[in-house]
Amino acid sequence: MAISQQVFLRDAMRRLNLTRDVFAARIGVKRRALDTWLLPEGSQEARAMPEVVARFVTEIVENSALMEKYAQSAQSGPLRDRIAAGGKHQLLSVDQFTRESVEELFRVADLMQPIARRRKVSRVLEGAVLGNLFFEASTRTRVSFGAAFCRLGGSVCDTTGFTFSSMAKGESIYDTSRVMGGYVDAMVIRHPEKGSVAEFAAATNIPVVNGGDGAGEHPSQALLDLYTILTEFSRLGKLLDGAHIVMAGDLKYGRTVHSLIKLLALYRGMKFTLVSPPGLEMPEYLLEQASRNGHVIEQTHDLATGLKGADVVYATRVQKERFAGENLEGYTADFQINRAIVDACCGPDTIVMHPLPRDSREGANDLSTDLNTDPRLAIFRQTDNGIPVRMAIFAVLMGVEGLVQHSLRDVTWAPPSHIGPDDSVFHGLD
Numbered sequence: 545m546a547i548s549q550q551v552f553l554r555d556a557m558r559r560l561n562l563t564r565d566v567f568a569a570r571i572g573v574k575r576r577a578l579d580t581w582l583l584p585e586g587s588q589e590a591r592a593m594p595e596v597v598a599r600f601v602t603e604i605v606e607n608s609a610l611m612e613k614y615a616q617s618a619q620s621g622p623l624r625d626r627i628a629a630g631g632k633h634q635l636l637s638v639d640q641f642t643r644e645s646v647e648e649l650f651r652v653a654d655l656m657q658p659i660a661r662r663r664k665v666s667r668v669l670e671g672a673v674l675g676n677l678f679f680e681a682s683t684r685t686r687v688s689f690g691a692a693f694c695r696l697g698g699s700v701c702d703t704t705g706f707t708f709s710s711m712a713k714g715e716s717i718y719d720t721s722r723v724m725g726g727y728v729d730a731m732v733i734r735h736p737e738k739g740s741v742a743e744f745a746a747a748t749n750i751p752v753v754n755g756g757d758g759a760g761e762h763p764s765q766a767l768l769d770l771y772t773i774l775t776e777f778s779r780l781g782k783l784l785d786g787a788h789i790v791m792a793g794d795l796k797y798g799r800t801v802h803s804l805i806k807l808l809a810l811y812r813g814m815k816f817t818l819v820s821p822p823g824l825e826m827p828e829y830l831l832e833q834a835s836r837n838g839h840v841i842e843q844t845h846d847l848a849t850g851l852k853g854a855d856v857v858y859a860t861r862v863q864k865e866r867f868a869g870e871n872l873e874g875y876t877a878d879f880q881i882n883r884a885i886v887d888a889c890c891g892p893d894t895i896v897m898h899p900l901p902r903d904s905r906e907g908a909n910d911l912s913t914d915l916n917t918d919p920r921l922a923i924f925r926q927t928d929n930g931i932p933v934r935m936a937i938f939a940v941l942m943g944v945e946g947l948v949q950h951s952l953r954d955v956t957w958a959p960p961s962h963i964g965p966d967d968s969v970f971h972g973l974d
């Protein structure tokens with residue numbers, strides 16, 4: 545098998561849209577056996593899947609793919625052409641994706657996991673240079689895009705803030721973008737103005753990725769969020785179709801939720817509960833877009849009511865830096881997502897997410913740190929997933945995803961089995 549057994553099985557379940565239980569029954573094996581085959585190579589409990597099972601799974605997936613092919617005969621060509629924006633290989637909005645293309649991207653992200661988890665190295669982007677242009681504060685997006693590019697063998701040049709860029713001298717977006725295009729092979733841009741990254745993208749033919757444009761979109765964050773939800777659901781034996789997603793917090797200015805609700809709306813029969821303080825509700829145009837496919841959308845200002853029956857609780861920070869006259873310093877104490885309210889309103893399989901950063905200052909009442917040792921808290925599994933997903937974005941936009949599998953070599957160092965002291969036992973083994 546050219547790809548790892550874990551990637552092969554995860555991809556098969558995703559393509560067939562089956563939970564682990566149903567998939568195990570479909571291929572006639574015990575769920576426990578399937579779980580051991582799904583563990584990463586090298587972990588103590590991992591077992592090799594019998595050849596006959598691999599052949600049977602291949603057969604089922606091929607039959608299903610054939611049916612899909614007939615149903616979607618218009619869909620062909622490389623993924624980067626199918627998700628292109630304005631004919632260019634750029635990632636500006638999640639609107640560029642269909643359910644099929646997003647899941648194809650996640651198959652590439654699965655291939656990247658051994659590199660992201662520091663078991664393998666690859667040099668498929670050797671010689672390529674990334675320009676990271678961040679005109680707004682960032683830790684995760686800037687560093688993880690840079691690390692993702694480096695882990696594919698490329699190198700990174702970056703500039704942060706307006707002060708240290710010539711935009712401080714009045715240089716236009718067009719000139720900046722065209723100049724950078726002559727220096728680097730791809731750009732990731734974060735800018736405080738909605739729509740500005742599209743302006744950068746219009747001025748160059750190299751791949752441009754939107755790292756967050758004001759209160760507009762944050763497509764790579766939404767992609768890694770969806771990837772995390774699907775990975776968590778696979779571990780829990782749940783399907784995303786029909787799930788209940790609660791988004792809580794500043795839904796007016798939180799660009800991550802703007803992108804995420806659009807991606808989740810690609811699935812079937814979703815229920816969205818949107819919980820926000822008065823005045824920070826999700827914009828109307830997004831509600832209209834998300835409700836087009838018949839999803840149920842409920843809005844409330846009461847956190848305890850909203851959390852009931854949630855499969856996913858997605859919390860966001862107050863985006864005070866974008867306020868235009870709103871008078872709010874932080875969330876009120878009754879709006880804080882903490883251990884007590886999660887225990888009271890959610891089940892043992894609910895997952896709690898946040899794009900981070902969370903505001904840990906007193907009085908902010910953002911997502912509480914008292915959930916840090918609770919395995920339902922998925923925030924660091926989420927940030928870890930930023931690497932394989934962002935590697936997949938680069939590989940696809942630069943057309944090298946087909947070279948990754950054969951480029952893998954073992955790492956020469958020994959990373960720790962768990963990165964964080966409070967990581968759950970299954971973190972990294974899902």
Ligand code: CP
Pocket residue numbers: 681682683684685686756762765899900901
């Ligand atoms: N989630 C996110 O965009 O984090 P940063 O602002 O640190 O990049």
